[in-house]
Amino acid sequence: VIWMTQSPSLVSASTGDRVTISCRMGQDISTYLAWYQQKPGKAPELLIYGASTLQSGVPSRFSGSGSGTDFTLTISGPQSEDFATYYCQQYYSFPWTFGQGTKVEIK
């Protein structure tokens, strides 16, 4: 099982701040990583796959970077609709695993 550590678990930000979320893997997974956004009571939505490819329709203020073991999701100037919980997920090997989640709240 590939262990993964997502941090921080909670981040407070103001609209317009730059938010960065980290996902660190226990082994090299190349770029087989996705990021999802989940709002309370809703299903997750895909933001990024392949570590850095933006899913169609996702605003360009979201970006992903990294390869190997260290990955980052950046929100450049979060808008009110971006306050949610974010998860990373590796699909390099089974069992597929998710990070613990990062809640982005309004400061």
Place this chain on the structure above:
Amino acid sequence: EVQLVESGGGLVQPGGSLRLSCAASGFTFSRYWMSWVRQAPGKGLEWVANIKQDGSEKIYVDSVKGRFTISRDNAKNSLYLQINSLRAEDTAVYFCAKIDGDPTSNWYFDLWGRGTLVTVSS
């Protein structure tokens, strides 16, 4: 409209069984791997199982092997999860998810349903 709609959740006693269903629409269901992912109340996401387009390959997380069975009916555009020998720790919202891409490169969940709640309690 492209969507996935789950059903079949409910309250069940420990040791009981349920069959979850997921109705797909708006895309060619038979072309895609499909998956179940669950989320315990207030917790993170846990991948449960995948099934290949024709049902010939199924992959499970260890904690459900032998108790859960994923299946599909492409003629009905439907995905299923038979869950047996339920335990309290199986209490969760169960999401149906479509997998885009392929096993040789990137593959990821590009469409999710809203989920169905399974509660295991006496």
